[in-house]
Amino acid sequence: MNSEGKSLADAVLQNGNLFLALVLTVIVMQMVNRIKRQREEANARTNETMEHIKSLYHIVETSSQHDFMNIGQVITDYVVKLTKLDKALFWFAKKSGEPAPQSRQTGWQHEEERFLFTELEKHEHEWRLQREPVFKSLPGLGDFLLMPVRMSTRFVGMIGVKLESSEGLEGRRWYIQQLMFLSELSAIILERHELGVIENRLIITNEQNRIADEMHDSVSQSLFGIVYATHSLKQTWRKMSESELEEQIDLIHDSATKVAKELRITIYSLSSKKSGGPTWLGMVRSHLKSLSRLNDVEIELKITGDDFSLPYPYHKALFRIISEATGNAIRHGAASRVDVELSLKPKWIRLSIVDDGVGFDTDLLWTTSEDTTSGLGMKNMQYLAQSLGGDFQLSSSENAGTKILISIPVGVAELKNA
Structure with a gap:
């Protein structure tokens, strides 16, 4: 632009098209930047919302x-x-x-x-x-x-x-x-x-009715026969010869053996542990083994005690807590090793999950955290433990891993919801 020796007004008048193009270019650039910024904000909101939805779905699935x-x-x-x-x-x-x-x-x-x-x-x-x-x-x-x-x-x-x-x-x-x-x-x-x-409730009711019918049709009838035969033998044994008495006792013995066998078959059919079907502990081991292979992370599981008499709500909550904690250690903590220890006693359950990951500042967990999904996962584990009358303890610091300790009294949840 040749503006030597001219005033600003003359320069603008002489080069009006150039100035107009400049102004329009600036306006268009501002509009494009504004649209781009709005689109980025919308994408960020959408991505954040989708992450929350996925985390919310997972947490709802784990709810007791x-x-x-x-x-x-x-x-x-x-x-x-x-x-x-x-x-x-x-x-x-x-x-x-x-x-x-x-x-x-x-x-x-x-x-x-x-x-x-x-x-x-x-x-x-x-x-x-x-x-x-x-x-x-x-x-x-x-x-x-x-x-x-x-x-x-x-x-x-x-x-x-x-x-x-x-x-x-x-x-x-x-x-x-x-x-x-x-x-x-x-x-x-x-x-x-x-x-x-x-x-x-319907599943439990139907299963109770099925067991009752099965017991009535087989075990109950056989037991009635044994009781009746024993009563008759008590009245007549003095009049019997030794061979007749021995024959009658053998008959009662055979009937009792048959009843015991039928009862054992019924118990085995109800128990996945005895019948060779999948057990809860087996499913936990399988899940952690799969998680270890897929993510190339060493996961050590130690179990003491037996879950045979543990009610279903405890099975579900414990599985979800173990799944959530090990998943967090791998996804958010970048851990290379996770140690899971589960102690099952008649009155108490104790669960320890320790990882060697990057850790985090626990003071930020219940307020605002960059990792909102992880924070909500921790809250969900706390909710699950507390829903069964248990205690949730968390300790972690940056570059020092994370440790979760959970203690749950067996039977408290049933009393609360009776």
């Missing part, structure tokens, strides 16, 4: 059948993770003929919790009529975005977040999308959970 509230707490934690707000809640409505399950929250102090759920309960009739997201201002608590959770058969409750005053319209739209998604997912999760509980 005995701990309905575990699911509610996991969901409120995920609401905070997905929305990046400080406070979230899951308020459960009353079920017909039953007391309301205990509502759950994340972010409020313990003394605020009762006031929060009392205020929500005052609007129960209003919530039952809602089918869309609702903005609500609760006295003394602030502004909330709430979303109803509905199964196919009934109204469950409300999930929601406390809104920040600085949030704009675009942010609120994002929260609505997240709450709508989590509301539908929560309904599916809870409905599946209830159906699973009912299915397990």
Whole structure:
């Protein structure tokens, strides 16, 4: 551009097309950069959401059948993770003929919790009529975005977040999308959970009836025959010859042997351990062996005691804890060795999982962590242990590996849920 000896205005007028092209180029570049930034942010949000969904699915799969509230707490934690707000809640409505399950929250102090759920309960009739997201201002608590959770058969409750005053319209739209998604997912999760509980009860009932019928048709009838023969022998043995008495005793002996054999067959058919079928401990060993081969990691499993009389909820929770902990050690801890020790005693279960991975700062685990999936996995292990009345201890530091210790009293969960 030749602008020597000219004023700025003359230079602009003389080279107007050049300046216009420059301005348009800058505007286009800014628009492209803005679109690119928005696309990157959207991709990051989508990827983060997908990671949360995968982790949430895994955690829901691990939820104990005995701990309905575990699911509610996991969901409120995920609401905070997905929305990046400080406070979230899951308020459960009353079920017909039953007391309301205990509502759950994340972010409020313990003394605020009762006031929060009392205020929500005052609007129960209003919530039952809602089918869309609702903005609500609760006295003394602030502004909330709430979303109803509905199964196919009934109204469950409300999930929601406390809104920040600085949030704009675009942010609120994002929260609505997240709450709508989590509301539908929560309904599916809870409905599946209830159906699973009912299915397990039906399986147990059917198996009890089958065993009772089998016992009645075989063992019970044979035992009645033995009792009757013994009673008859008691009345008549004095009148019998020695050979007749011996013959009658042999007959009773043969009948008793037959009953014992039938009873043994029934017991073996019910016991996978005795019948040679897959056992729980065998499945744990197989899972860890497969994990070791696939990831080229040394996993050492030591077991003392027997799981033969251990109830199903303990089997499920322990398997999920072992799976979650070893998976975290490999995926997030980059461990080369994991030691798993399981002690099974009649009254206590003790589980130790130690790895030589990179470790992490445990102070950040329950607040904000870069590795949100790992943090939620740790919380889930804690929930599972506590749902069975157990204790969860975690110790770790950077470049020093991670150690998890779990103690669970056998029988506490059955007393709690009786």
